[in-house]
Amino acid sequence: MSTDKNRVLIFDTTLRDGEQCPGATMTFEEKLAIADFLDEMGVDIIEAGFPIASDGDFEAVSAIAKRVKNAVVAGLSRAAFKDIDRAAEAVKHARRPRIHTFISTSPVHMKYKLQKEPDAVLQLVIDQCTRARNHVEDVEWSAEDATRTEHDFLCRCIEAAIKAGATTINLPDTVGYATPDEYRAMFEMVINRVPNADKAIFSVHCHDDLGLAVANTVAGLMGGARQVECTVNGIGERAGNAALEEIVMAIKTRNDVFPFHTGIETTLLNRASKLVSAATSFPVQYNKAIVGRNAFAHESGIHQDGMLKNNQTYEIMLPETVGVSKTSLVMGKHSGRNAFRDKLKQLGYELADNQLEDAFVRFKALADRKKHIYDEDIEALVDENIATAQDRVKVLNLLVVAGTNGPQSAVLTLDIDGQHHTRQSTGNGPVDATFNAIHQIIPHQAKLELYQVHAVTEGTDAQAEVSVRLADEDGRLVNGRAADPDTLVASAKAYIAALNKLTKQRAGDARVHAQHGAA
The missing domain is CATH 1.10.8 (Helicase, Ruva Protein; domain 3)
Structure with a gap:
């Protein structure tokens, strides 16, 4: 993709690994909007999903493949031929399609997860890369749990994968176990030992279980990797992935130490963060590096005094470079x-x-x-x-009676497709009463998994931002988020937002099944 030896390719997996984060499920429309923005921002490869996982995932990957203008669109697949064929079908309309296929190579994974001997796994590596290369020219192969894989076996697998057609080799720290020195040394080792290593681009993919994902990522670059796999806001399995915005700005700000460059338009990083946060209903940590609300805020008198004299005293980058207004x-x-x-x-x-x-x-x-x-x-x-x-259901009015003498009560009016519906309900507290009123107007079996409130800004008159997570009877998780100066109104809006998402998902599933049934 690039002949510049210091050009780092950004492989964004927000829509695949990021969505695997419990509760982070996105709607079809949200995935398209995020893919469009990633493409505009300059992401090199967008991993759009796991096509074999569900009809909805396949549909989203296929739609993204058809609309993305610049980036490579990748679909993930396991070693099974049906997975690879399904991924190929999903990305076939992309201007630049990629199949990303993986298999575990560590002793613990081969013994307990795959229940296969190393020689059998090695043959699967050859078979899966050959199968994928028969579909597309751009094939990425990943050695799952590479950092806990025996070096000799890892080198054999890499050599075989490249020989079978893999053009990118990903060596992930799947469980976030490695240290920066170990991760860098692993890349230096395989690049030096594998005879055909010069025929592939090496990639890093780090998880944050020990808080080392970004440190390991840049260490991998120093070891010879030239593709980084990351997510916006660092969302992902367990403790998450390496954060795209942190990697990009680490390279840009400390280019004296990390002599690389990317194609990312950094002024769009803040908007990308907010877009993903809104889609997943996962609030961004206030002190999150680069895109956190306090990343460029100064309250200490000493810091304020220094900033008034020269902003370089306490800021190592200009907020404008990441899309944050300095005033x-x-x-x-x-x-x-x-x-x-x-x-x-x-x-x-x-x-x-x-x-x-x-x-x-x-x-x-x-x-x-x-x-x-x-x-x-x-x-x-x-x-x-x-x-x-575009929501069918909206909150029109809410009147709540609360205090020490219960039970508390709520009178709620909802607009459902233009029709007004009002119910009064009681509960163990004003929030419970409000949610009971919603349940009376819209009977459902969804279970409340999360209810979270935080202030959007400081002060007693700050807007409350409420996040609600619901799980339906099929175990499907959806998130709703809303803000209002009245915490109870924000709570009702967030709950209704989650119900609207649940309705849309069910309608989307019904549409996909109908299409497949007609076929």
Whole structure:
């Protein structure tokens, strides 16, 4: 893909490994929106999903393959031929298709997971790479649990994979066990020992179980790898993956130590973070590097004094380079549409006229209730407005009676396809009463798995941002998120957002099954 020996390819697996994070399931439309943004941002390879996993995953990978303009689109597959063939079918319409196939190579995985001897695994490596290469020219092979694999066997597998047609070799730290020195040494070892190593690009894929994912990733680059596999916000299995934004900015900021470069437009990193956070309903940790809310915030008097004299005293990168405005303009109830439109542009939003008008009306309503409007308030308001624009069910009114003398009660009115429905309910607390009212209007079997509240900004009048996770009777998980100055209103909106997602997923499943049935 590149003849520049210092060019690092960014392989984003937010839509595959990221979505495997419990509770991070995304809708079809959310996956398409994220894929479009990753392509715009300059990601080199988008791993769009695991096509054999479900009809929905196949449909999403296929749709992404058809619409992505620049990036390679990859589909993941196990060593089984049916997996590889399914992945090939999903990515066949991509301008630049890739099949990413893997098999475990460590003793513990071969013995207990695969229940196969090393020679049998080696033959599977040859077979799977040959099968994949018969479908596409761009084949990536991964040695699952590479960091706990015996070196001699790892080298044999790599040599066989390249000979069978693999063009990229991925050596993942699947369980986040390695240290940076060990990971770098492993790449140096295989690149020096494998005879045909020069015919493939080596890739890193690190998990954060010990908090070393990004450190291991850059160590792998120093050892000779030139592709990094990562996710936006570091989401992924267990403790997550190496974070795309941290890797890219580590290379950009410390280029004296890491003499590499990527094709990422770094000014879009902050928007990418917010897009993925909104789609998954996973809030970004406040002190998260690069994209956290406090990443460029200073409260200490000593730090503030230093920043006033020279921003280099306490900031090693300009916030503008990652898409964060260095100043926060205070918006209020006297602000007009033009000022609101300009603020949205600064924050990276381009809304259609009707979307802008809806967002402005909600902004004015918020400004009447809240003295200071911060950037985070506007972002929460607009993200919710965009996310719920096509929802069938919306919260119209909520009246709650709470206090020490229970039971608490709630009167809720919902708009369902233009029809208003009102119910009164009681509960063990105002939130329970509100959710019981929802259940009366929309009977369902979904179970509440998570209810989480945090403030969008500081102050007693801050908007509450509520995250709700529901699990239906089939074990399907969906997340809903909403923000409002009233915590109970935000709670109702978040619950309804999750129910709307559940309805959309079921409709999507029904559509896919109908299509396959017709075929």
